[in-house]
Amino acid sequence: MCSNVQSKIPILEFSKENLNPGTNSSLSISHSVRGALESYGCFIAVYEKFTSDLHDEMFKSAKELFDLPMEAKVKNKSNFAGSGYGGNFSTMPLFEYLGIENGANLEATKNFTNIMWPDGNDSFCGTAHSYCKLLLELDHTVIQMVANSYELENFYNSFIESSFYLTRFMKYRVPKEDEINIGLLPHTDKNFMSIIHTNHVRGLEIETRAGEWIDLQPSPSTFLVIAGEPMMAWSNGRIHAPLHRVVIRGKEEKYSIGNFSLINGTVQVPEKLVNGENQLKFKPFSHPAFLEYCKQGGPTMESAIKSFSGI
Ligand SMILES: O=C(O)CCC(=O)C(=O)O
Numbered sequence: 341m342c343s344n345v346q347s348k349i350p351i352l353e354f355s356k357e358n359l360n361p362g363t364n365s366s367l368s369i370s371h372s373v374r375g376a377l378e379s380y381g382c383f384i385a386v387y388e389k390f391t392s393d394l395h396d397e398m399f400k401s402a403k404e405l406f407d408l409p410m411e412a413k414v415k416n417k418s419n420f421a422g423s424g425y426g427g428n429f430s431t432m433p434l435f436e437y438l439g440i441e442n443g444a445n446l447e448a449t450k451n452f453t454n455i456m457w458p459d460g461n462d463s464f465c466g467t468a469h470s471y472c473k474l475l476l477e478l479d480h481t482v483i484q485m486v487a488n489s490y491e492l493e494n495f496y497n498s499f500i501e502s503s504f505y506l507t508r509f510m511k512y513r514v515p516k517e518d519e520i521n522i523g524l525l526p527h528t529d530k531n532f533m534s535i536i537h538t539n540h541v542r543g544l545e546i547e548t549r550a551g552e553w554i555d556l557q558p559s560p561s562t563f564l565v566i567a568g569e570p571m572m573a574w575s576n577g578r579i580h581a582p583l584h585r586v587v588i589r590g591k592e593e594k595y596s597i598g599n600f601s602l603i604n605g606t607v608q609v610p611e612k613l614v615n616g617e618n619q620l621k622f623k624p625f626s627h628p629a630f631l632e633y634c635k636q637g638g639p640t641m642e643s644a645i646k647s648f649s650g651i
């Protein structure tokens with residue numbers, strides 16, 4: 341059963357006023373971010389800095405990217421799971437993706453563009469780079485708010501020092517007759533935190549703690565922020581890592597872009613989040629080793645972090 345009452349998922353305004361550090365409104369939104377992540381494992385961020393022109397340009401460029409011949413797309417190679425090129429999956433035939441590692445770095449975006457278009461494509465490169473930078477900024481803002489709300493002064497800096505990012509362009513084609521309409525199988529994210537942006541086509545669905553599937557209504561300036569299993573473990577189980585999936589119910593192709601944060605090192609529950617009522621639930625773990633572990637069970641492996649580092 342799927343409901344489209346997306347108002348159940350908190351919608352938070354990231355306006356200039358709300359983001360002014362040290363103000364009451366910035367502290368109040370920090371607590372709302374934490375509350376949403378603890379109750380739902382996700383929230384919708386309305387990001388004022390993000391213009392609908394950039395949305396339109398980025399999704400036009402994403403279509404141009406997927407319209408390239410297969411010989412070009414498979415040249416985007418990576419050893420990193422979920423990066424490089426992926427498509428033609430037997431269980432998810434509609435799904436195709438291309439990843440850029442650290443796309444907010446101009447060299448990385450240029451490199452990707454030159455692999456895809458050996459004669460260059462300045463328009464794609466410029467748009468993708470501006471876009472990745474804004475997503476990175478939003479990611480850092482959310483992390484700062486989570487740190488503020490838990491009163492963990494050092495967390496933000498240590499996160500920035502050890503995090504790296506994957507920007508993934510994703511396409512879901514329309515199913516052929518007699519083909520399943522599953523775009524992406526239900527899964528919890530294995531990266532730390534994800535920010536998902538989508539074109540106007542619906543299809544991304546999130547499961548609430550009560551087991552109800554919510555269908556998200558896309559809009560140009562809204563982003564879905566989702567906690568992954570490592571973030572849940574870092575918070576000692578306070579933050580929820582929700583199941584989500586993509587289902588293509590209509591007759592239009594869906595494009596989405598995700599910014600996925602990862603930690604190049606150890607994830608450890610801060611001491612402040614362990615007390616009499618909240619005994620330590622997760623041992624420190626290496627995020628890269630956790631990703632290796634998940635390769636065995638595939639991306640749909642449930643509660644992988646509990647079997648990997650749970651106490
Ligand atoms: O494309 C989407 O809307 C969701 C993508 C997603 O959940 C993922 O890549 O982990």
Ligand SMILES: [Fe+2]
Binds near residue numbers: 527529534
């Ligand atoms: Fe996901």
